Amino acid sequence: MNREQLPSTLLTSLHVSYIQNLGKSTDDLAYHLTAHLRLNAIYWGLTALFVMGHPDALEKEDVIQYIQSCWVEEAGGFAPHPGHDVHILDTLSAIQILVMYDALDRIDIPRVVKFIVSLQQPSGVFAGDSFGEIDTRFTYIAINALSLLGCLDQMDRDGAANYIKQCRNFDGGFGRCIGAESHSAQVFVCVAALAILDRLDEVDGDTLGWWLSERQLPNGGLNGRPEKLEDVCYSFWVLSAMSILHKIPWIDAEKLTAFILSCQDPEKGGISDRPGNMTDVFHTNFGVAALSILGYPGLVDLDPVYCMPAHIIEAKGLQKGWKNLQRRVE
Secondary structure, three states, X not given: OOHHHOOOOOOHHHHHHHHHHHOOOOOOHHHHHOHHHHHHHHHHHHHHHHHOOOOXXXXXXXXXXXXXXXXXXXXXXXXXXXXXXXXXXXXXXXXXXXXXXXXXXXXXXXXXXXXXHHOXXXXXXXXXXXXXXXXXXXXXXXXXXXXXXXXXXXXXXXXXXXXXXXXXXXXXXXXXXXXXXXXXXXXXXXXXXXXXXXXXXXXXXXXXXXHHHOOEOOOOOEOOOOOOOOOHHHHHHHHHHHHHOOOHHHOOHHHHHHHHHHOEOOOOOOXXXXXXXXXXXXXXXXXXXXXXXXXXXXXXXXXXXXXXXXXXXXXXOOOOOOOOOOOXXX
């Protein structure tokens, strides 16, 4: 497909059908090979559906029952699929889905909070599970989840913020742990975590804004770090942090919008990492999320801190001072 044939508008109805059909492909080998991502994939798909204005496209009760089937009783958290190990990421996905469906009363919140808090290390960072891998991603996940549950004060907030501060680099960015190189995804989780903790004073906004704006390549796409290829998912990682820092005008929004739209599959729906590649629900969600931040017409406002519909976060009294581009009218 040449450049003239690439999609230039959001193919909403195709994307809705694409997401709806993902859970029906149980005879495909790929469906079973991705069981370790199942709960995350439901969150990605549901968020994209909400942002595209189709919150009822999935069977709500079926989704909630599946979440309940992923509960790991002895741990007090959620696994990505029944029979798998519990993990903090899947626990957050379960919480986010239930918040969107207004169904948090369907889980044992005190048990979930106890599980999440148990993963905080003496240094302030969080592990992902009992095996002990640490990452600033897991710290953001814990802060996001506890905030949504109204239990943020049950963790060591200062310890988490101080650990994130130690992950800040000379270029203003953040890494996955102390001493690790700056990366767009890690920048998002660190900036968003500090925003929830009301500790954005730990961010050098101008230096980081410059580093983030430098992620844009001539074709309009954004990369994760210098000398890497563009990828649709970085559209969200970079834009979310820039929204929180009020720096979105520092990039070419029109070129980025065109790049994201060019990554759509005009026949089956879905969005890929770059034009012509295989689509997946991960890039579909973060492509749609980025378009919402960019003010694309017809989409629902997205909260870049939680990566959830803004009206839901606002209703919970959790909205921070981010600034997306104004929604354009078709």
